[in-house]
Amino acid sequence: KFLAQVVLTFLLNATWQVALVVAFAACADWLLRGIVARYRHALWVVTLLACVTIPGLSAARLRRPPPPPALGSAPIAATPVVISRILTPDVEIADTPRTESSPPAANTKRPLLSGASINMPARLAFILLAIYLAFLLLKVLLLVRAWRRTQSIVRGASDRPFPARLQAIVERCTRLIGVQRVRIVQSPHVPVPITLGVVNPIIVLPESLLAETDRDLLSSALGHELVHVARRDYLWNLLFEIIYLPVAFHPAAAVARRRIRQTREHCCDDIVATKLLNAEIYAHSLMRLIGSAPLSRRLMSDTTIGLNQSDILEVRIMSLLKSKTRKPRHSRILLIAAGLILATPCLVGAKLALGIDIYAQEPSAAESAQDKEAKQRQEKALQELKRQAGELNEKLKVADEAQRKEIEAHLLEVQKNLEEHERALTDFRRQQESLEKLRASLDEYANSGTADVEQLKKLEEQLAKIETKIPQTDALLREVQEKLAAAEKFGQKDRKAKLIYRVEPEYTADAREKQIVGTVLLGVTVGHDGLPQNIQIKRSLFPSLDQSAVEAVRKWRFEPALKDGQPVSMYMLVEFFFSPDGSGADAYREKEEREKAEYREKEYRVRMNENEAARRAERESEEKRNTILATLAQISMDQAIQIATSKSPGKVIECSLVGEQWESAGELAKPSLVLYHVVILSNESSPARTHVLINAIDGSVFRVSKEEKREDEETVAYATKRRAVEGGALNDKALSLPNPEYPTIARAAKASGPVTVEVIVDEQGNVIDAKAISGHPLLQNASVKAAWRAKFAPTSLEGKPVKVTGVIVYNFTAQ
Numbered sequence: 076k077f078l079a080q081v082v083l084t085f086l087l088n089a090t091w092q093v094a095l096v097v098a099f100a101a102c103a104d105w106l107l108r109g110i111v112a113r114y115r116h117a118l119w120v121v122t123l124l125a126c127v128t129i130p131g132l133s134a135a136r137l138r139r140p141p142p143p144p145a146l147g148s149a150p151i152a153a154t155p156v157v158i159s160r161i162l163t164p165d166v167e168i169a170d171t172p173r174t175e176s177s178p179p180a181a182n183t184k185r186p187l188l189s190g191a192s193i194n195m196p197a198r199l200a201f202i203l204l205a206i207y208l209a210f211l212l213l214k215v216l217l218l219v220r221a222w223r224r225t226q227s228i229v230r231g232a233s234d235r236p237f238p239a240r241l242q243a244i245v246e247r248c249t250r251l252i253g254v255q256r257v258r259i260v261q262s263p264h265v266p267v268p269i270t271l272g273v274v275n276p277i278i279v280l281p282e283s284l285l286a287e288t289d290r291d292l293l294s295s296a297l298g299h300e301l302v303h304v305a306r307r308d309y310l311w312n313l314l315f316e317i318i319y320l321p322v323a324f325h326p327a328a329a330v331a332r333r334r335i336r337q338t339r340e341h342c343c344d345d346i347v348a349t350k351l352l353n354a355e356i357y358a359h360s361l362m363r364l365i366g367s368a369p370l371s372r373r374l375m376s377d378t379t380i381g382l383n384q385s386d387i388l389e390v391r392i393m394s395l396l397k398s399k400t401r402k403p404r405h406s407r408i409l410l411i412a413a414g415l416i417l418a419t420p421c422l423v424g425a426k427l428a429l430g431i432d433i434y435a436q437e438p439s440a441a442e443s444a445q446d447k448e449a450k451q452r453q454e455k456a457l458q459e460l461k462r463q464a465g466e467l468n469e470k471l472k473v474a475d476e477a478q479r480k481e482i483e484a485h486l487l488e489v490q491k492n493l494e495e496h497e498r499a500l501t502d503f504r505r506q507q508e509s510l511e512k513l514r515a516s517l518d519e520y521a522n523s524g525t526a527d528v529e530q531l532k533k534l535e536e537q538l539a540k541i542e543t544k545i546p547q548t549d550a551l552l553r554e555v556q557e558k559l560a561a562a563e564k565f566g567q568k569d570r571k572a573k574l575i576y577r578v579e580p581e582y583t584a585d586a587r588e589k590q591i592v593g594t595v596l597l598g599v600t601v602g603h604d605g606l607p608q609n610i611q612i613k614r615s616l617f618p619s620l621d622q623s624a625v626e627a628v629r630k631w632r633f634e635p636a637l638k639d640g641q642p643v644s645m646y647m648l649v650e651f652f653f654s655p656d657g658s659g660a661d662a663y664r665e666k667e668e669r670e671k672a673e674y675r676e677k678e679y680r681v682r683m684n685e686n687e688a689a690r691r692a693e694r695e696s697e698e699k700r701n702t703i704l705a706t707l708a709q710i711s712m713d714q715a716i717q718i719a720t721s722k723s724p725g726k727v728i729e730c731s732l733v734g735e736q737w738e739s740a741g742e743l744a745k746p747s748l749v750l751y752h753v754v755i756l757s758n759e760s761s762p763a764r765t766h767v768l769i770n771a772i773d774g775s776v777f778r779v780s781k782e783e784k785r786e787d788e789e790t791v792a793y794a795t796k797r798r799a800v801e802g803g804a805l806n807d808k809a810l811s812l813p814n815p816e817y818p819t820i821a822r823a824a825k826a827s828g829p830v831t832v833e834v835i836v837d838e839q840g841n842v843i844d845a846k847a848i849s850g851h852p853l854l855q856n857a858s859v860k861a862a863w864r865a866k867f868a869p870t871s872l873e874g875k876p877v878k879v880t881g882v883i884v885y886n887f888t889a890q
Contacts, residue, residue, distance in 0.1 A: 079204045081134045083195065084429070086207060089130040089322055092424035096125050097327035099420040103413035104334070110406055112341035118413060119334040120315070125421055126328050127321055133428035155582035156657040159627075160667060162596075163647035164674055167573040207324075214323050218316060225271055232260035232279050241285065244293050251350050252301040259297075261285060268296050270303040273310045291352060295360035298351040302343040312339075344391055361391065457500065460493040572601045572645045573634040580627035580651055583619035587655045591617045594663075595624045595651045603642035605633040616653065624651045698819045704732040705823040707749045708771035712824050712853065715751035715774070719767040722776055728764075729754035730852035732771060750777055753852075802870070802881035805834065810868055815861035815885050821853035827889035830858040831882050838876035840867040848882070858885045 100122040107115050161168075237245065237259075245259060259278045268284070271277045278300045287293055303309065315335055322328040344361075348354040467486040474482050596614035599607045607628050615621050628649060636645035652663045716727050733752045751769040768777040806812065815830075830850025837843045845862040847855035862883050870879045 079197075079200045082204055082207060083200055085130045085134040085321070086203070086324075087429050088133040088424070089126070089325060092129050092133075092420070092428075093126045093322055093325045094327045095420040095424055096122060096129065096417070097331050099416050100331065103416040106413050106416070107409055110409060112338050112345050114406075114410060114413075116335065116338035116342050118417065119331055119338055121417065123315060123318060123328070123331045123335060125417070126325070126331060127318055129421055129424045129428075130322075132425060155587060156652075156654045156660045157579050157582055158652040158660060158663060159577070159579060159649065161574065161647055161649050163571070165571045166647060167571070210324060211320060214320050218320075228262060228264055228269075228279060229260070229271060229277060231264055232262035232277075234258075234260055237285070240290075241293065244290065245297060248294060248298045248301050248351060252298060252305055252346075254301045254305050257301065257304050268300045270300045270309055273313070276304040276309065278304070289360070289363075291356050292360045292363055294352055295347065295357050298347045299343055299361075302346045305346075306343070308339060308343075312336075340391060358391075454500070457493070457496045460489055460496060464489050464493060569639065570637050572605075572636045572647065574631065575605075575634055576630075576632040578627050578630050580620070580623040580653075582653055582655065583617075583623055586617050586620050586653065589617075590655050591620060592654050592659055593617075593652075595621055595653070597624060597628055597649045597651070599628055599647055599649055601633045601635060601645045601647065603635050603644055605635045607631055607633075608644075613648065620651075620653050624649075627651075694816075700734070701732060702819045702823070704734055704749055704771075705819065708732060708751070710751075710769075710771055710774050712751065712826070715769040715771065716753055716852075718769050718774055718776065719751070719753035719755060722779060723755050723757070723765040723767055725755040725757040725765065727753060727852055728756050728847070729855060731856070733768075802836075802879040805836070805865075805867065805879070805881040805883055808867055808881075809865050809883075810840065811864075811866040812883070813861050813864045815854075815857040815887075817887060818853060818857050821851070821857075821887070822889070824853060825889040826851040826853040827887045828854075830854045830885045830887065832858050832862040832885070833880070833882050834862050834865070836867050836870070836879045836881070838869055838878060840869045842867075843878075850885075851887070854885075854887050858883075861885065 100118060103118055104115055107118065236242075249255075249257065257276050257278060258272075259280060261280050261282050263282045265279055265281050266283075267281060269279050271279065278297070280296070284293070284296060315332065319328060319332050344357070348357050351357070352360070464486065467482055467489060471479065471482050471486065593616040594614065595612070595616045598609075598611040598613050600609045602608045610625050610628055612621050612625070635642040637643065652660070654660055712730055716730055719730075720727065730751060730753045733750050734748060749771040751771050753767045753769060755765045755767060757763055757765060764782040766778075766780045766782060768779075769775070770777050802808070828851055831848050832855075833846050833848045834842050835844040842863050842865055845859045847859050850858065865883065867879070869876050871877065
């Protein structure tokens with residue numbers, strides 16, 4: 076995943092940095108149009124290197140970010156030790172301590188000229204990485220094919236002796252150009268001369284050229300290739316092709332490579348016109364040479380590694396003819412100006428480099444692999460237990476009376492372990508489903524672009540419920556926690572100040588001599604500009620240490636607090652712990668952690684109280700709704716049950732009044748759509764629930780729907796019940812048995828009588844499952860709610876706490 080992040084960051088920055096660099100290089104090239112070709116060639120070589128280097132440096136700066144240490148934690152270091160922390164709750168810390176001498180100016184906005192990070196899903200990142208690697212592989216294969224074709228040209232060439240006149244021209248050209256070692260061969264497969272080879276250079280001449288009688292034409296053709304040999308252009312061309320590969324997808328990079336080839340030919344032309352032939356004669360010979368044998372597209376692609384470039388013939392000839400009339404210019408000034416022009420996009424590109432972040436989108440590969448491996452181990456263990464249970468069942472069929480007890484005991488143990496594993500897997504699937512739904516909700520919330528406090532509070536409650544049932548090490552849980560934290564920050568209008576820059580105070584020399592240990596407490600006002608103001612010493616320790624703490628806080632910078640979206644001032648307390656040798660630091664950190672835990676506990680209790688108030692309001696609203704519905708109903712509940720059972724025979728387990736198509740808060744329901752909701756358990760071998768809606772006005776059947784059986788829930792309930800000890804009636808064994816509320820709708824219907832609730836009590840005496848098994852349908856829901864709040868004394872069997880299953884009976888009396 077880190078490789079994908081690096082490569083995609085390189086590609087992202089290359090898309091705009093390469094275009095920027097090439098555009099400025101074109102301006103510099105225009106400025107140097109009157110300068111000799113070697114300077115323009117060097118310009119484009121540097122441009123190609125910059126096209127690869129600048130995006131490469133942007134990607135090379137990526138590092139997997141380490142988790143930032145808390146403000147109260149200090150690095151393990153030699154004496155003395157200084158620990159700083161902000162005592163005011165909910166003040167966010169943006170970064171780690173710094174010791175630069177010049178703090179940044181207070182600024183609440185992100186600087187415009189700064190790099191940004193783009194989040195990308197891991198799947199999309201891997202797809203783009205695969206496409207890019209496939210493209211690179213294709214380019215490498217094309218390069219290899221071109222190299223093989225050039226080798227085939229060499230193998231098809233011959234070393235036959237040249238005529239005396241041609242040999243004299245060869246000796247003269249090699250002497251004037253200064254080439255000591257070169258092999259010259261002839262081939263019928265090339266129309267113009269080409270140069271090959273890195274260590275042992277080879278010049279391949281076309282056979283048609285050997286019959287040429289014009290001495291200047293032969294000198295031009297041979298001299299140009301010898302200049303390529305002298306400059307080692309074949310080697311440089313090969314290096315440039317390799318450098319070009321990472322940015323070969325970019326059209327601007329292709330322009331830079333083409334300009335390198337063109338200016339290289341201009342450089343060779345200038346050398347030939349200086350050392351070997353007159354410029355006009357050389358231009359005339361060059362036009363005759365290439366004009367008589369134009370290159371086909373196939374040959375140009377086949378000799379990509381070769382140095383044959385004749386696609387700019389007109390420009391080359393015009394450059395040669397103008398060389399005599401070229402006026403001297405201020406070359407040094409122009410070169411400096413061109414260098415500055417080319418340096419501008421390099422600096423801007425490095426400053427505005429973007430980044431790809433795929434770590435926040437999905438759990439790391441190591442975490443995913445660990446989760447997958449743990450799940451595979453659990454499933455493998457489950458399959459092994461099933462296999463053992465099957466083998467024991469087979470043995471039990473043929474075992475005699477003496478072996479049967481031992482096999483049954485072993486089988487009972489295997490079945491118990493099997494039930495435990497099945498329950499664990501079922502819980503794991505439910506938790507992951509809940510997390511997936513919560514993640515989807517958070518993604519939908521983030522895409523909505525609006526800040527909905529109520530929706531965010533509901534998402535927080537869902538996550539709090541899941542966190543109590545799933546390990547904090549779960550990768551998906553951490554991802555959801557990060558998404559929720561990001562959503563909470565989105566659209567905040569009210570927030571406390573955020574520390575974005577800080578330095579630690581120094582432990583002064585005179586305090587070290589006296590071995591001063593203790594804390595300094597400062598009161599600080601953070602202004603609306605983020606600067607500390609009115610720093611006051613609330614608790615003094617030692618004069619020099621007090622002053623050191625004050626000086627350090629003066630250098631701190633904050634994002635100011637917000638009130639209704641506007642920056643405001645905020646007062647906070649900051650504490651510094653000083654120790655000359657680190658003694659007392661551990662105790663100070665323990666105290667800090669204890670205070671944090673107490674604050675979190677207090678915050679949790681406040682949140683729970685808020686949730687309880689919200690549930691109380693919801694219950695009151697439900698009771699009000701049920702009362703209104705009861706007054707609207709014109710048939711009795713017994714009549715509705717008779718109609719429902721005639722439609723779908725079975726056992727009635729629930730009946731309640733509901734309203735369909737709510738119009739507004741004032742008008743709860745249309746009278747024609749007040750319905751009895753009857754839940755019937757069928758009498759089939761595999762019972763399923765059927766939901767029947769009966770119109771409470773005229774008794775007509777509104778809708779009938781059959782509920783699909785959830786095997787996983789029933790399996791878990793059955794397995795839990797099997798492991799529990801039968802306790803019978805539990806009313807007298809309860810430490811706390813809250814009375815159920817008498818539902819308004821049941822009171823209006825004069826529903827009464829006993830309701831039996833089957834419960835499962837865990838080892839700590841808490842109810843972990845409750846289900847009504849008999850009683851009036853209107854009273855069952857209230858009874859189940861009351862049963863969940865019951866508390867029992869733990870039950871032990873052979874000295875070990877065990878689960879208990881039993882029933883609680885609630886008696887309702889109509890008044």
